[in-house]
Amino acid sequence: MTFFDTLADRIRATDSVVSVGLDPDPSRIPEHLQEYDLPRWAFNRRIIDATHEFAACYKPNAAFYEDPDGWRALTETIAYAHGKDVPVLLDAKRADIGNTTRQYAGLLDRADAITVNPYMGRDSLQPFLDRQEKGVFVLCRTSNPGGADLQDLELDSGETVYERVAALADLWNANDNVGLVVGATAPEELESLREQVPDIPFLVPGVGAQGGDVEAAVEYGLADRDGVGVGLVNSSRGIIFAGEGENFDKAARGSAKQLRDRLNRYR
Numbered sequence: 001m002t003f004f005d006t007l008a009d010r011i012r013a014t015d016s017v018v019s020v021g022l023d024p025d026p027s028r029i030p031e032h033l034q035e036y037d038l039p040r041w042a043f044n045r046r047i048i049d050a051t052h053e054f055a056a057c058y059k060p061n062a063a064f065y066e067d068p069d070g071w072r073a074l075t076e077t078i079a080y081a082h083g084k085d086v087p088v089l090l091d092a093k094r095a096d097i098g099n100t101t102r103q104y105a106g107l108l109d110r111a112d113a114i115t116v117n118p119y120m121g122r123d124s125l126q127p128f129l130d131r132q133e134k135g136v137f138v139l140c141r142t143s144n145p146g147g148a149d150l151q152d153l154e155l156d157s158g159e160t161v162y163e164r165v166a167a168l169a170d171l172w173n174a175n176d177n178v179g180l181v182v183g184a185t186a187p188e189e190l191e192s193l194r195e196q197v198p199d200i201p202f203l204v205p206g207v208g209a210q211g212g213d214v215e216a217a218v219e220y221g222l223a224d225r226d227g228v229g230v231g232l233v234n235s236s237r238g239i240i241f242a243g244e245g246e247n248f249d250k251a252a253r254g255s256a257k258q259l260r261d262r263l264n265r266y267r
């Protein structure tokens, strides 16, 4: 079973393409959870309890866990999400020379899918691509303001760098396990990329806090696989920090449901 088969099942079961981003900024974790041994885990557990019904996937960003307690919190979080039958996409944005990247690919022992950076080329991604049952989301046209600095540059061939990345990702997709990361803040690029690679599912971040285009995220982010539109639209802060204080989890639930329903209007 490939990651995208698992994801298709989850999308069907929840009627949702929402990826809930688990980016527990320690400075924003409510006061009453700060006394816990692992406040980030205490926070994530409550977020997962409140949102799993609407979550096609959870996407913890590794940046929020890169310290000893953080790795413990991440391990607990992944196991808990799996206990609720929700796949986990680890947003790690890794890749390096072959010898190093083989170690990075070990992250896929823990998660179901990962984000990777294509800048170092095919060999830097091969150990991830070789994991047939895992999803590998390649950064293509990112949502941040600087995303255009390199990705929009035009090559001698007339294509842009992000178009070349999409073409390479298509070549790298022998195991049918490759996705692309395309920001909702770049709706025109979303549209043209969907035309270029019709069968590749996208992870579309940038809705919510970054103000991206929700309709374009759904219309172009999903790839048809046996009648199911497969892809993910991620919101992190817009869901997990929708509210503050004791009832933060209720607010997160409301926000996840609202995003699910809003996205479903365009599916």
Ligand SMILES: O=C(O)c1cc(=O)[nH]c(=O)n1[C@@H]1O[C@H](COP(=O)(O)O)[C@@H](O)[C@H]1O
Pocket: 021, 023, 061, 091, 115, 141, 142, 143, 144, 181, 182, 183, 205, 206, 207, 208, 209, 210, 234, 235, 236, 237, 238
């Ligand atoms: O790979 C990603 O997920 C990603 C790519 C991108 O182009 N833009 C982007 O925002 N992300 C991630 O998606 C999440 C967005 O968070 P919010 O802006 O809080 O919804 C963060 O974890 C980002 O690192």
